Amino acid sequence: MGVPNKVLTLVLIREEYRILLGMKKRGFGVNRWNGFGGKVEAGETIAQGAKREVEEECGLTLTEFEEVGRIDFEFVGEPQILEVHIFRGDKYEGELQETEEMRPEWFALDAIPFHSMWPDDAYWFPIFLRGSKFKGYIKFEGHDKILDCSLEELETT
Numbered sequence: 227m228g229v230p231n232k233v234l235t236l237v238l239i240r241e242e243y244r245i246l247l248g249m250k251k252r253g254f255g256v257n258r259w260n261g262f263g264g265k266v267e268a269g270e271t272i273a274q275g276a277k278r279e280v281e282e283e284c285g286l287t288l289t290e291f292e293e294v295g296r297i298d299f300e301f302v303g304e305p306q307i308l309e310v311h312i313f314r315g316d317k318y319e320g321e322l323q324e325t326e327e328m329r330p331e332w333f334a335l336d337a338i339p340f341h342s343m344w345p346d347d348a349y350w351f352p353i354f355l356r357g358s359k360f361k362g363y364i365k366f367e368g369h370d371k372i373l374d375c376s377l378e379e380l381e382t383t
């Protein structure tokens with residue numbers, strides 16, 4: 227039995243024609259437009275962790291959100307799989323704010339900055355944006371090279 231997965235959240239808040247991303251100012255994924263999220267803490271559900279991270283990273287309080295995907299990420303040379311639970315944020319309250327972690331910005335759906343994002347996003351964003359649920363496995367070598375990618379669309383809503 228290998229190392230248990232590291233459970234993480236990733237929240238993409240989307241409106242009809244735009245999606246909210248955050249420029250990561252430090253740490254994992256720095257200098258890339260990211261979704262909001264992070265670790266799930268002891269004593270909280272995955273959904274509670276997702277909501278907490280959004281609040282901490284951009285000041286918004288999710289009032290309606292749904293888990294729509296799950297991707298297991300492997301990084302060559304690292305035994306721990308990152309088990310990322312992906313949520314679509316539908317409704318929120320509060321004022322958008324920049325934090326030490328993230329600089330938030332809205333992007334038109336036809337102008338998503340994939341060149342400045344994690345390379346896996348180009349694979350699964352189209353599935354996410356057409357409202358499907360999905361699961362997948364993506365193997366990275368370093369932070370820029372994808373060695374394997376398998377994605378399964380589970381239902382089209």
Ligand SMILES: CSc1nc2ncnc(N)c2[nH]1
Pocket residue numbers: 236255259260261262299308344346347
């Ligand atoms: C580890 S792979 C990864 N892809 C991502 N896409 C968008 N936001 C993130 N935080 C992401 N992490």
